[in-house]
Amino acid sequence: MPSKIICLMLMFAVIAPCLPADELSQLQEAWVDKIIAPRHGEMQKMHEEISLYNLINGLHLTKQQIVAIVTLAQQAKEMRERYLGKGNDANAAALQQELNEMERLKQFAEQGKNVPASTPKGKRHHLRPNKSPKRAAVAAPPNMQHYQQELKRLESELDYVLIPAQKQVIEDFKPCLIPPKNLKNPVRIGQAKSNSHLSQWLTRIRNSKHEGYSLRLALQHLLKQAEKHQGSYKADERETILDKWEKGVAQARAMSDAEFEISKEELAQNLEPPDKKEKLQKIISNEIKTHNLPGKTAQFLLNPQIIPLLRDRLYLMLQNPNCNTQSERWQAESHCEDGSCTEER
Amino acid sequence: MSAEKYDATPTTPVLSDLSRRVFLERLARYGTAFATVPAAMHALGMISEEACAAMGLPKEVEFYEKLPNRKTKCHTCPTECEREPGKESECRTHNNKNGVLYTYAFNNPCILKTDPIEKLPQYHFMPGTTTLSIATGGCNMRCLYCQNWEQSQSPPEKLKTFPFDGAQAKEMALHKKIPTFAYTYTDPVVFFEYIKDLVKHTRPSGIRHVAASAAFMQEKPLLQLCQNLDSITVTLKGFSEEFYRKICGDRPLKPVLESLVTIKKSGIWLEIVNLVIPSYNDNMKNIKEMCKWIVQNLGSEVPLHFARFSPEYKMKNLPSTPIPTLEKAKEIAQAMGIKFVYLSNVAPHIGNNTYCPSCKNLLIERLAFQILQNRMTQGRCPRCGSKIPGIWDNAKK
Ligand SMILES: [Zn+2]
Numbered sequence: 238m239p240s241k242i243i244c245l246m247l248m249f250a251v252i253a254p255c256l257p258a259d260e261l262s263q264l265q266e267a268w269v270d271k272i273i274a275p276r277h278g279e280m281q282k283m284h285e286e287i288s289l290y291n292l293i294n295g296l297h298l299t300k301q302q303i304v305a306i307v308t309l310a311q312q313a314k315e316m317r318e319r320y321l322g323k324g325n326d327a328n329a330a331a332l333q334q335e336l337n338e339m340e341r342l343k344q345f346a347e348q349g350k351n352v353p354a355s356t357p358k359g360k361r362h363h364l365r366p367n368k369s370p371k372r373a374a375v376a377a378p379p380n381m382q383h384y385q386q387e388l389k390r391l392e393s394e395l396d397y398v399l400i401p402a403q404k405q406v407i408e409d410f411k412p413c414l415i416p417p418k419n420l421k422n423p424v425r426i427g428q429a430k431s432n433s434h435l436s437q438w439l440t441r442i443r444n445s446k447h448e449g450y451s452l453r454l455a456l457q458h459l460l461k462q463a464e465k466h467q468g469s470y471k472a473d474e475r476e477t478i479l480d481k482w483e484k485g486v487a488q489a490r491a492m493s494d495a496e497f498e499i500s501k502e503e504l505a506q507n508l509e510p511p512d513k514k515e516k517l518q519k520i521i522s523n524e525i526k527t528h529n530l531p532g533k534t535a536q537f538l539l540n541p542q543i544i545p546l547l548r549d550r551l552y553l554m555l556q557n558p559n560c561n562t563q564s565e566r567w568q569a570e571s572h573c574e575d576g577s578c579t580e581e582r
Numbered sequence: 583m584s585a586e587k588y589d590a591t592p593t594t595p596v597l598s599d600l601s602r603r604v605f606l607e608r609l610a611r612y613g614t615a616f617a618t619v620p621a622a623m624h625a626l627g628m629i630s631e632e633a634c635a636a637m638g639l640p641k642e643v644e645f646y647e648k649l650p651n652r653k654t655k656c657h658t659c660p661t662e663c664e665r666e667p668g669k670e671s672e673c674r675t676h677n678n679k680n681g682v683l684y685t686y687a688f689n690n691p692c693i694l695k696t697d698p699i700e701k702l703p704q705y706h707f708m709p710g711t712t713t714l715s716i717a718t719g720g721c722n723m724r725c726l727y728c729q730n731w732e733q734s735q736s737p738p739e740k741l742k743t744f745p746f747d748g749a750q751a752k753e754m755a756l757h758k759k760i761p762t763f764a765y766t767y768t769d770p771v772v773f774f775e776y777i778k779d780l781v782k783h784t785r786p787s788g789i790r791h792v793a794a795s796a797a798f799m800q801e802k803p804l805l806q807l808c809q810n811l812d813s814i815t816v817t818l819k820g821f822s823e824e825f826y827r828k829i830c831g832d833r834p835l836k837p838v839l840e841s842l843v844t845i846k847k848s849g850i851w852l853e854i855v856n857l858v859i860p861s862y863n864d865n866m867k868n869i870k871e872m873c874k875w876i877v878q879n880l881g882s883e884v885p886l887h888f889a890r891f892s893p894e895y896k897m898k899n900l901p902s903t904p905i906p907t908l909e910k911a912k913e914i915a916q917a918m919g920i921k922f923v924y925l926s927n928v929a930p931h932i933g934n935n936t937y938c939p940s941c942k943n944l945l946i947e948r949l950a951f952q953i954l955q956n957r958m959t960q961g962r963c964p965r966c967g968s969k970i971p972g973i974w975d976n977a978k979k
Contacts (some may be wrong), residue, residue, distance in 0.1 A: 297905060297931055353711060402949040425927045426703045426855065426889055427794055427817075429693050429717070431769045478773030481719045495744040498694040499714065 282542070288412035289543050295416060295552060296403050303551045305398040306538050310390050310547070313539035319547045320384040333365045365367075383528055392535040399534070407534050411518075435505035443489040443497065460510070467512045640803040641688035642777050643676055647802045659722045659771050659799050660837040666689065673772040674737040675720035686744020687718035687773035689748075692733050697745030698756075700951035702766055702794045703887050703926050705936060706972025707851050709946060710953040714760045717767035718776065719743070723796050725819065726896040727814045727859065734768040748783030753790050761976065762812075766794040772805055781810040794855075798833055798840035804841055808848035813973065815853045816842055820863040822870035823867075829862060839875070846880045851973050854880075855887040855926065858903045858911060869911050873918035883971040888912055890927035908933070922971075938963035938970065945970065964975045 285401060298306070345352050396404075447455045456479050464470060470478065485508040489497055497504075525532050537543065591592065597915050602828055645657040649664065656663045663671040665678040675687040697715045699708055719741045721734035728734050733741060746754075752761070763784065765777055770793045790812040799807065808814075819830055826835045845852050854876065858864050873884045876884060888911045891953045908925050912933055915923040925933025929950035936946040943965040947954040957964055961974040 297928060335899065399929060400932055401947060401954055403931075404933065405949050405954060406930055425729060425892060426701055426887070427766060429695075429733065493745075493750075494751060495691075495694055495746040497756070498744045499696060502696065 277543055284404050284414065285412070285540075285542055286546065287414050289540065291413055291416040292407070292537055293358050293394055293543075293546060295406055295410070298397075298403075298547075298550075300551060300554050303554070305546050306395070307457055307544055307547050307551070309398075310539050310541065310544050313388060313422065313535070314541040314544065316387055317541070318382070320380060320387075368451060388531040388535050388539065389529060391539055392531050395534050404534065407537060410533070410537065411434040433502060434503060435509060439485070439489055439501055439505045439508065440497075442486055452483065452486065453479065456486075462512055467510060468514050470510070474511075481506055592666050616873040626937050631830070637790075640677075640684040640686045640903075643685050644775055645800065646676075646683040648681060650667055653679070654681065654683040655676045656683060658774060658803050660834070661722060661798075673720045673722040673835055674735070675718065675772045685773070685775055687720060688739045688747055688776045688779070689718050689745060690738045690743045690776075691746050691773075692719050692738065692743045693717035693767050694744050696760065697764065698951040699762060699764070699792070700948065700953075701854075702764055702792060702815045702857055703889075704792060704813060704815055704851075704922055704923070705855065705887070705946070705948075706855055706885055706922070706974075707792065708762065708790070708976045709956060710860060710933055711976050712763050713762040713764040714758075715764045715766050716746075716780070718773040719766070719768065720772045721768045722771050722798055723769055724834060726829050727857070727891065729892075729894045730767045731895045745949060748779045751780050752783045752789075754785060755784055756787060760789070762790045762792055762793045764794070769798070770795050770807070771797075771799045771803075774799075774807060777807065778810055795846065796830075797838050799837075799841055801840070801844060806880075807851050811850050813851035813853075814845055815855055816845065817855050817857070818842070818872065819857065821868050821875070822863070825863050829859070839879070843879055846884070847937060850889050852880070853885040853887065855889055856911075857889045858908055859891045859897070860901055860903055860907070860926065862900075864903065864907050864911075866910060866914060870918060873915045873920055877919045882921050884917055885922040885924060885972075886918070886920050887924045887926045888915070888933075890925070892927065902975065905931070936970070938966060938968055940968040941966040 342352060399407075442452075442455060442459075444453070459482075460470075460478060485504060489504060490502070492500065515543060522532065524530070531539070593970075597758070609622065613779070617936075624825060643656060644657065646658060647655045649655055652667045654665050656676055656723045658676075659673070661672050662672075665676075665683070667678050667680050669679050671683075675685050677684050677686060693715060694717045695715050696712050699711050701715075702713075717730070717733060719733055719736045719738035719965075721728075723734075751763070755763070763780060766775070767974050770777055777793070785791070790811040791810060792815070793811055794815040795816065796819065797804070797814075802950045807862070818827060821835070823835050826838070842852075842854070856863075856869075858869075863869075873886070876886065888908050890905070890908055891897075891900070893900050893902065905928055908928060912925060921939040922936065923933075925931050926935075928934075929948075934948040934950060935944060936948075937943065938945055941963060943957075943963055945958050945963060958970060958974060961972065962969055
């Protein structure tokens, strides 16, 4: 950690308790501006990189596919720079226009009034997750439509590069730091362990002694956990879910051990609370399809950030024809006594 | 290698850990499971062996011989365990009680779950359907890479089990509209008597039965098993005596090859899976020999799956199988004339798909066990009309 940061941290720890409240809040703001904010972008970039690595690992790309994707991603990158360069002036004006519009919406929100029906539907794109106002504004210039068409064209070229099963994996992919089991490590033939989290908790709660009020409390706790991942629910939605869960637990308890064992996955699936984030994702992907906009394949594989990652992967595969990842290479080499691990078999 | 070396400690809750109070509570709650309660009560020391035996439980093993001095010799698998009274067989499911050999696997599964049939793997048998997978504790193999060792290396009475008899099985299958039962995860050879009973109860309702096995079994029981099954996936673990000796607990390869021929002759649907383990059985010359043997003895239409190894159990120090190794093995098998060669445990990969051997048309597209599209029409290639071997009608018999 750089010494400046350590000094600031120490200063904060030592001085903070002796300062009056307003000075303390000023110091906190400085802390956020100087240290947290710049690193936030760094973290976001790293999150994106890890996510892309997880996707690459799950796709099992061949060397030829990597070469083709890098070529297309490079074209997409150049095109993006070209368009953004051209559109900068337009973007600045568009950004101002967007800000004005948001100011107007803010007033409605502050006053608790409904937004007039006349508000253009196009304003909906503010609701897209991870979309900063700045990036949303960039979508506004007139040449943006052309840019999206071009990106869509490059994406359709990827159709010839990927097999349908790989496209399915991309379609199902959710950016993640820790890859889900079915991506990097699909459930293997003949492997017994594959119970979902939901069926595991259902088993636990079925076998627990929770009844009545105590059961409701336990379920409330579980719902809180679920909301962390799936977005929060309104009070009435919450009650509906809890009622459904209570019935589910009663149903599970009425079953014999054997029947529960066979039915638990299905039962758990039926009890799954609606995933709000996923619902929103579906709405967005439907919009994308209806308007023929670039989809998830472009989002991930034509992302400029993927280029160095894929180049590294290709270099590794060319060095050792029997390995797809660095860890495979290390493991193969640690078990190889005669150098045969680097020979084509 | 001695069996003692592979003593695995079960991590799942053991039956004997249950207090009597909990046990009695469960007994009251699951009255329907009465058929196996005596076995559990016996395991808890609550009723005598004699009373338990009088109720028909645990079940007497079908293929064994009584020797002098109340010793027994099992004839289910080629291990032929000779046991003195009170001693357990290698498979951990059989036990000599006073000169009679009993199986503790009967009606006593530790795994009951629904799975896609493709997970066995079975790619040419009722594709896209769901099966009820059943397994009991114990196994007659000692594979160092076993992914289900917690179940396979424990006797049934040391595992959490779910009493499930033939009558319940029939009711469940009809209620849940399950078209097949799959005996998998641990080797069905060790719960052969249980399978026969489940088949007896459910076959009249049209339920079909499949198994995944190492086929390390004696001919007589194997023939009976085949009569009870509609389809089987045999794990041909390697193609050398040395591999079976070193990795599978000192078992010989020869009986497995004989079993494969017996199964093929029996007429039930057969698929073979070969787990490719880096530096142990990934020698391409050896793979070529195996493919040659398959073509010569079983024909070119038996689907062959090359499965990717993942570090498990006592082979955690090895890397996963490199995908290029699996691709090379597939190429060799195809060059040797095997018409349907698949790659398992790697997805997405074109090796998951079924192609027409005549016109190379894509017939079934898969993402691991999931079917993305099935273009076959009544078991034929829609382009050239070639008949594709397998059981394609997904309805009950
Ligand atoms: Zn054809």
